[in-house]
Amino acid sequence: MCPVIDDRVLLLAPRATDTVRRLTETATARGLRAVTAEGWRAPDGPRDAGRTHLYGGPLLADRVAGELDVAALQPPADWLARLPVALTGRRVEAVTLAQARRLRRPAFVKPPTDKLFPARIHPDGSRLPGPDAFDDDLPVLVSDIVRFDREYRLFVLDGAVHVGSRYSVGPRLDPARLAQDPYAAEVRAFAAELLAAADGSLPSAAVVDVGLLDEGGWAVVEANPAWASGGYACDPGKVLDVVLRAAGPKAETAPEDLPFVRAAGRATGSP
Known part of the structure; x- marks a missing residue:
């Protein structure tokens, strides 16, 4: 678990979601000041520049990241298309x-x-x-059109699954902690194979969704920025670990993550 961070802000989108609520509680317990954006703007302005992390989606990132010196990391737009069919299943x-x-x-x-x-x-x-x-x-x-029997959300940190959750079974939303799912070992094995093959093609903090195809076999669903992804049944403390890395002060961003910083208003291309 990350240590308590003094004098830091977690800026949250003005949406009342379960993930926002859980991250607010977890961030406050860890020592961050959790602040809800007002009208998709930074409520405190430039005085929080250089010490803000954010969670809340592209609109919030585009409105405040530049003003607050936040580097919002996201997977390249063509990441899924660059993977082999053996991993995408289509x-x-x-x-x-x-x-x-x-x-x-x-x-x-x-x-x-x-x-x-x-x-x-x-x-x-x-x-x-x-x-x-x-x-x-x-x-x-x-x-190509495929159907997934079960789907899972994985919060990835430094090339490994930090925490995961099932989020659907068939067409039905059905969140459960990964450890409680009967396919947990298979999910982790496929994720390890995927992340090894994708080494260097994702930022150090991201979300990857995977699933079990109707016809059998595991495949990647998609990848998304952690700062714009719901946590489902994941441990909120571990979700927060990934979110803090995925959208935090630009001055603290590792050089290898710089190619993945979102340019305002659009997704980044290949690093």
Whole structure:
């Protein structure tokens, strides 16, 4: 567990979620000052620059990270597409929205990090948002359609699973601590294989979701920034460990993490 951090702030998005509540309680117990953003702005302004961590999603990061000197780390937009099919369980391509609109086959389409439009199965690319809604060069992920029987959230720190939670069984939300799940050993074994193969391609603190395919076999679902991910049934103290590293003072960011710092308003590319 990380030590108590004096004179630090955890800035939280103005959303009343279970993860926000649990992180607020945990951060306060650890000695941080937990503050809820007002109108997606930093309530105390520049005086908290250089000692703030944040949790709350891309909108909050884009509004306050620059002002407060926060480095918000996130996986590259094309990370999933660069993995081998043996780990993804399906073909995944990183393309522009303009290219995705030209699809003539069913596919699952999603923005990599920012939830700018719903991630879902499309019969083709004709019903994707048009150029009046989003720029043609917006990065999106296009993948073959697969179904997951069970899905798990893993908070990763320094290349290893720090804490995990099941979050769904079939189409049903069903959170449970990883240790309580009958597939826990298989999840950890697959995660170890994945993280070894992905060495250097993720920031030191991130979230990776994995799942058991309907037809059998384990596969990566996606990767996301820890500062924008729900904790489900994870130990909030361990979630906080990862969040603090994933979005904290820029001056304390390790050199190897600098390529993963989010540029305001967009996901970063490959490091």
